[in-house]
Amino acid sequence: MRDVAIIGVGLTKFGERWSSGLKELMGEAGLAALEDANVTSHEVEMLYGGTMASGRFVGQEHTAALMADQLGFKNIPAVRIENACASGGSALRQGYIAVSSGIHDIVVVGGVEKMTDVTAGEAATALGGAGDQEWELFQGITFPGLYALMAKRHMHEYGTTEEQMASVAVKNHENAYKNEFAQFRKRISVSEVMGSKMISDPIKLLDCSPISDGAAVVVLAPLETARKYNDTPIKIVASAQASDTLRLAERDSLTAIKATSIAAQSAYKQAKVAAKDIDVVEVHDCFTIAEIMAMEDLGFYKKGKAGKAIEDGETALNSKLSVNTSGGLKGCGHPVGATGVKQAAEIVWQLRGEAKDRQVKGAEIGMTHNVGGSGATAVVHIYKRAD
């Protein structure tokens, strides 16, 4: 198995992109990534594209072939990956395998979602497909409802508070304020989160990531030839994934996502690093409670301790551990298929030292954590600057 590097990244601005369809978003992020990688379209050998529910959002399936076509990658194999909100991270892992195994050299991994052409209710129903349709959705529960169950239990077991959850949103909006690609470049306060509309007790509107349009693309190459394209290749030192039951009711615990801890342990082992070695991490904060659980399941805090630590500012930019410097799903936006790839792009910028106002000083090791559904899929990658 060969070492694999990311040699180029590209994003669209995330948000309500009324004037851009799926193809325009793919094109915008893809061309930015190819330019960043100094790669021409005819050098690309394979494409993996993450999209969750494009069929329901815009009537379009077969989106990887569409992306290959849109970017001028004539006749290469193109494969769409759908693993709910972990589609992007799962696509990245497949790209990593394709390069690492020696099957392909230059592989493009894209993620895209166009969510704002449907009503909020239609979007909630489409996203509900990430859970068990028959046993959860059809019975009336939505994703805020599922995470509300987890939040309530976390509060009960560990004394986690609504204010602690709110502090996740405040931090992520603070970071998003500094990110030109973010959907919400707007600071918010704990009291604003606490006072926002109740969605599913205890989850309020400002505890939720938004409905977003956007795309993200990264370009992979074998590390041994990466410098032919780019002076600052970022090495992927671990790629791990795990699954669990779709149904929340069948899990061992409501307060931990087991797929995350399994994937994280595998990733730490592959990378030969520990949680304490990570300088910057993008975690899957689809709801604020999800970031609290992620900080625990990834091994940064003991169970029940993350809420207070976040409230105390330990995960703010350039504090103990910089978490979700992009603004996370909450602040940067959550075009579901794109999120996992956007996380990788943010870590690449951080490890290159190109993250501008949100740069983590001296960042050397980064991590991304992408979750599908209420935890039926988790994908963890670890990255280092190539020596």
Added chain:
Amino acid sequence: MRDVAIIGVGLTKFGERWSSGLKELMGEAGLAALEDANVTSHEVEMLYGGTMASGRFVGQEHTAALMADQLGFKNIPAVRIENACASGGSALRQGYIAVSSGIHDIVVVGGVEKMTDVTAGEAATALGGAGDQEWELFQGITFPGLYALMAKRHMHEYGTTEEQMASVAVKNHENAYKNEFAQFRKRISVSEVMGSKMISDPIKLLDCSPISDGAAVVVLAPLETARKYNDTPIKIVASAQASDTLRLAERDSLTAIKATSIAAQSAYKQAKVAAKDIDVVEVHDCFTIAEIMAMEDLGFYKKGKAGKAIEDGETALNSKLSVNTSGGLKGCGHPVGATGVKQAAEIVWQLRGEAKDRQVKGAEIGMTHNVGGSGATAVVHIYKRAD
């Protein structure tokens, strides 16, 4: 790269499976495949699941994790592949890469679709997502319409006749009659096809593959350890894939599917065999004209010559080349995500000598050919009995 073998296969009966949902279909095919492979669920290291439009058909995304859960594969990585009607073949290729690269040993590849819970109009719209939604579907053309354009041009350029197309359906129903898993175990005549309802001139009802429910699963292992599980492992000697524009209007030709010929040439090279060496092939006959084009694009006949050869019986069971012994998409049924995996299962049975009444005598080399949309994806695999 290691040699890869198929050590077990399982199918559900294809058809209108009113009493089975997505999960029941997955379970039925999956357990049959595990039993056939003599593999227990805890030995499985990874799952790839092909599903095309489960979001629109039954409201369920995230189907690979659901399949892993349903089959008791605790916490393994599970990845859904969506490449329209080539989802199954594309999933098989990803499974092949995962085993061949040495990343995983026992990998399960499944395909499933539950299509009969929606109206025919809703199904046609969902399937339309395989083409370009904005430039084709939204303008009013459906898949029978796209293939009708190809058929008309093929007739114009080569003199292909409607009777020749009808003979594809007659042959495939004849094979399906002998297949216990087939949706249509009913012989039909050329005059019945010619007299069936016009769908999109010149394509009539009996030129079209049906709307179907069904699942198919294969189990992969490294060839070097395959006999630990199964006495008759079938070696995958080639795995190739190509893409093209989603839009039919932008192709070089209306009478050939370029992605098929590119994938086929790559596959022949990998396998070190020629078209004349193939004993049995499952081709993608979503419409009868598609089988005629496939026989040409795969190199079995020169352009314009396949229609007459099929009409003359050259591709009937145990004639010159046995084509679509399962009944193909036309006779066996076409649960879109399952089709590519079902094709592999049929070839495995043929090469093992277990195809019962539809056994091709002395079959040693087999091929599968799976197409997405009107040809934006094509996947070709070649198989041999392991020595």
